[in-house]
Amino acid sequence: MLELGIELIVPMQLQRKTRGIILLGNRAGNRGFNNSDIEYIYSVGNLAIISLENNRLFLEALEKQKMEEDLLIARDIQRNLLPSTLPEYEKYDIAALNVSSKQVGGDYYDVIPINDEKFYIAIADVAGKGVPASLMMANIQAFLQVICRQNMKIEDATAMINDLVTANSSEGRFITFFWGFINTKTDILTYVNAGHNPPYLLRGDKIIKLTQGGMIFGVMKTFVPYIFEDVKLQKDDVLILYTDGVSEALNLQFEEYSELRLERIGKSLMHKSANEILNGIKEDVQIFTQGNLQSDDITMIVLKVR
Template identity: 30%
Template sequence: MFLKERELSALLEITQAINHDPTEDALYKIFQFTLLGQLNIRRLVLYVKEESSWHCVVSFGAGLPDFRRIPLPDTINETCTSNPCLVPTLHLGGEWEKLEMVIPVVNNGEVMAYVLIGNVHEDYVSEEATKFLETLSNILIGAIENRRLARQRVEAAAIRKEIEIAQEVQTMLFPRNLPNDSHVAVHASYVPHAAIGGDYYDVVPIDAERFLFCVADVSGKGVPASLLMSNFQAGLRTLLRQQADLGTVVAELNNLIYRNAVSEKFITAFFGIYNRATRELQYVNAGHNSAILLTDDNEHQLLADGTTMLGIFEDLPFLNTHRVQVPPRSLLLTYTDGLTEVFDEAEGEFGEEGVLDFLRNTHYLPLPTLHRELLAKIKDFNSKGANFSDDITILSCRFK
C-alpha cells in the first residue's frame, strides 16, 4: 500500500510538471528528483533518442561517471528492445557496474529512451514495479517528444512563411512587360530548381531608344540568394535612374555585392544596352556564360568579354565595355549555366555547342516557341528528365 502511494505521488508530480509546461531540461530534472524522492532510486541514467542519435540527458548518483560523455553501448541497443535487462548480464564494463537494470521506453514499437537504475529500494525489483517505472518514463518521454514535434511544426511553419515571402520578393524582381515593337522583341523563361532560386533577369527602359537587359546568377540558393538579388536589382535600377554609364553600373554593383554578400556569395551577370536607332549593342560580361549572337546567315559571335564575377574583389581587377553592331534579323540568346550543365546517361554535357546546334535549326521560330522547344530539348537530353540540377533562365532578343 505504501509503495502504491509513492507511485501515485510520483505520477502526480510528473503530470503536474508536464501541465505547467516547463522546458525539456526542467522536465528531466523533475523526473530525476521524483525518482529520487518518491521512489528512493539512488542512481539514475537516462538516454533519449533524438533524430536517430542517442544522448544521455540525466546522469545522477554516487560513484557514477558522467554518462553524458559516454555513448550508449551497442549491446544495450541490440539486446534491450522490449523488456528490462539486468546490467550484469550485458557485460558492459566497469563504468556500468553500479547500475542494476536497463528499462527500455517503447513507443509504437520503437525504443525512444533507456532508463538505467541502480541502488533501488527493495520494493523496486518486481516486474510490476519496473512496469510502473517504464510507464512513468513513457509519460515523460512522450510529453517531451510532443513538445519537440510542436516546436518543429512551428519552425516548419516559420520556414514556409519565409519561403513564401522570398518567392513573392523574387517574383516582384522580374519585369512584367518586355519590349516587343518594330525594332526588337524580347522573351524570357525561368525554371527554378528549388522553391527559391538564385537566377535573375531584368529589362529596364533607359530612354526612347535604349533599354538595358540583364541575366544574372547568384552562387547558392534560398532566402540569402533571394535577398542578395533584391539588393542587386535595387542597385541596378537606382544607377540607371542616375543615368550612369554601363561601366559605372557594373563597378558600383560589384561594390554593392562585395559589401552586402555573406558566406562568400558572388554573382555572375551579363549586361547589355541596345540602341534601336543605331543598332548598337554595348555589353559587359561579368564572369557569366557567353551570350550568343546569331546572324541571319547562321554565323555566331560569343559575347564573353567584360570583367570577372561580381562580389569577389572590392575593386574589379579589370573592366572592359564592348560594342557590336547588330545586323538585321539577328538573334541574341543569354542564359544561366543551368541550361548548358545538363548531362546524358553517358555523362556527356549538352553544353554551349548543344545550344548553338539547336539555334541554327530554330533561328526563326517565335521566341516563346523557341524557348519551349529548347527546354524540351534539354529535358530529353537530361538523364534525370525534368529534374534539373540548377535553375534555368533564358532571355532572348530578336532584332528586326
C-alpha cells in the same frame, strides 16, 4: 554496473528501438524490484520517450512551416522584381521567361528602356536559395534601375555595382551578371560580362560567345577594371541570354543538359520568332529532364533582330 550500485536497467523503447535507458540503484529498504515494478518503470520510460519524440517532431514541423513561409516570401519578392511586360521595338523581337524551381533561387532578368534610342538588357544569378538570395536580387534590381540612368560608361557602372554588392552582401554570397545596352539607331550592343554564362549570338552558321568583362560580383571590391565590348548587330541575329539552370538541368541519369545542346537547339530554331525560340528551348529542356525534379530556376532572354 553492480560496482556502481546499479541494480536495474530498463530500456526506453520506441517502435522496438531502444532510444535510452533507465538506471536504478538499490531500492529503499533493500527491497528488490518485482515484475510489476519493472513493467511500471518500463511504461513510464516509454511514455517519456514518446513525449520527447513528439516534441522533436513538433519542432521539426515548426521549422518546416517557417521554411515554407520563407519560400513564399522569396517567391513574392522574385515575382515582383521581374518585369510584368517587355518593351516593344520595331527592329527587335524580345521574349523572356523565368521558371521557378521549388527551391526559390535568385535568378533575375530585366529589359530597361532609357529612351527611343537606347535600352538595357540584363540577367543575373545570385548564389544560394530562399529569402537571402531574393533580397540580393532586389538589391541588384534597385542598383540597376538607378545606375543605368546615370549616363555612366558601362564598365565604370559595372564596377560600381560590384562595389555596392560587395559592401552589402555577406561572405560567400556572389552574383554572376551580364548586361548591355543597345543603341537602336546604330544597332550596336555594348556589354559587360561579370562571370556569367556567356550569352550566345547566333549569326548564320556562327556562334559568338559574349565573354568580355571581368570577375563576378560580391567577391571583393573592383581592383581590375571591367572590359566592355561593342558588337554590331545584323538582321536575323539571335541573342540568347540564360542562367545555369538551363545548361545544368539534370535528367534521371544525372547528365547535364549542357551548353552544347543549348547551342544546337538554338541554331535549329533561329529562323523562328523570339517567343518561339524561347518556348522551343524550354520544351527541349523539359523533354531532356523528363521525370526529374527541377532543382534550379530556369531564366532566359531571347532577342532577335528583325
